[in-house]
Amino acid sequence: MDERIQKYEEKMKKTLTNLESELATIRAGRANPHILDKLTVDYYGAPTPLQQVANVTVPEARMIQIQPWESSLIKGIEKAILVSDLGLNPSNDGKVIRLVFPELTEERRKELVKDVKKKGEAAKVAVRNIRRDANDAYKKLAKQDVSEDEVKELEDKIQKSTDKYIKEVDAAVDAKSKEIMTV
Numbered sequence: 001m002d003e004r005i006q007k008y009e010e011k012m013k014k015t016l017t018n019l020e021s022e023l024a025t026i027r028a029g030r031a032n033p034h035i036l037d038k039l040t041v042d043y044y045g046a047p048t049p050l051q052q053v054a055n056v057t058v059p060e061a062r063m064i065q066i067q068p069w070e071s072s073l074i075k076g077i078e079k080a081i082l083v084s085d086l087g088l089n090p091s092n093d094g095k096v097i098r099l100v101f102p103e104l105t106e107e108r109r110k111e112l113v114k115d116v117k118k119k120g121e122a123a124k125v126a127v128r129n130i131r132r133d134a135n136d137a138y139k140k141l142a143k144q145d146v147s148e149d150e151v152k153e154l155e156d157k158i159q160k161s162t163d164k165y166i167k168e169v170d171a172a173v174d175a176k177s178k179e180i181m182t183v
Contacts, residue, residue, distance in 0.1 A: 004141075005157050008134040012127050012165040019123040019169060023176045026112060031058045031101050036066075039084055041076045050077065062101040071095065104180075113177045120173035124166055131162040 024034040033056045040047040041054075050056065054068040054077060068074055074092050081090045081099065090097045104112070135155055142151045 002154070002157070004138070004154060005134070005161065008130050008158055009161050011130045012161060015123050015126045015130070016165055016168050016172070019119060020172055022119055023116060023172060026116060026176065026180070031060070031062050031064045031099070033058060033064055035086060036064070039080050041073060041080050043073065043076070050080070053077075062103075064099040064101075066090075066097040066099070067095065068097075109180050112180045116173055116176045116180065120169050123169045127162055127165045127169065131158055134158040 021034075021037075024032065025037055026035075036050050036056060039050045041050055042048075043053050050066070053070070053073055054066045057065045057067070059065050066077060068077055071094070074094070074097060077097055078090045078092060081088060081097070086099075088099045088101070090099055092098070135158065138151045138154045138158075141154075142148060
């Protein structure tokens, strides 16, 4: 593949990957340990990702269990969950913390779907901006010693890549929306 297209294709791929990781953090009524990916805990004065200080498991469909490797971390983990925007109340028995996911209301599901679509739209805009940057770069090539046909071909290829990634963004958004609306 032409390296002039490859770097823009990489950027589009990163945009899609970023969207997928953002969608993974949205809870859909079922317990998903990825919603804790952005949580950090104060570990000896340093903010540390939760996965590096505790074992996170899903013993039931609507429960996450967090078992810290040091029991002194329980209070810090609880605090991190409470101040996050997860909207979950942790309960602990001195050894493990449990997060129980309440059933989502119809209204909350629709809000989440709107949020998912907004993130999808932002990803599409990012992909289109990458296409615009590529086309601008190709037009500059035309001013040098690259033929118009070659520039046109590059623009067609970047448009095909754009269409492909827009379809993938739509597919990811649709899949997450269906997951959220499934009771």
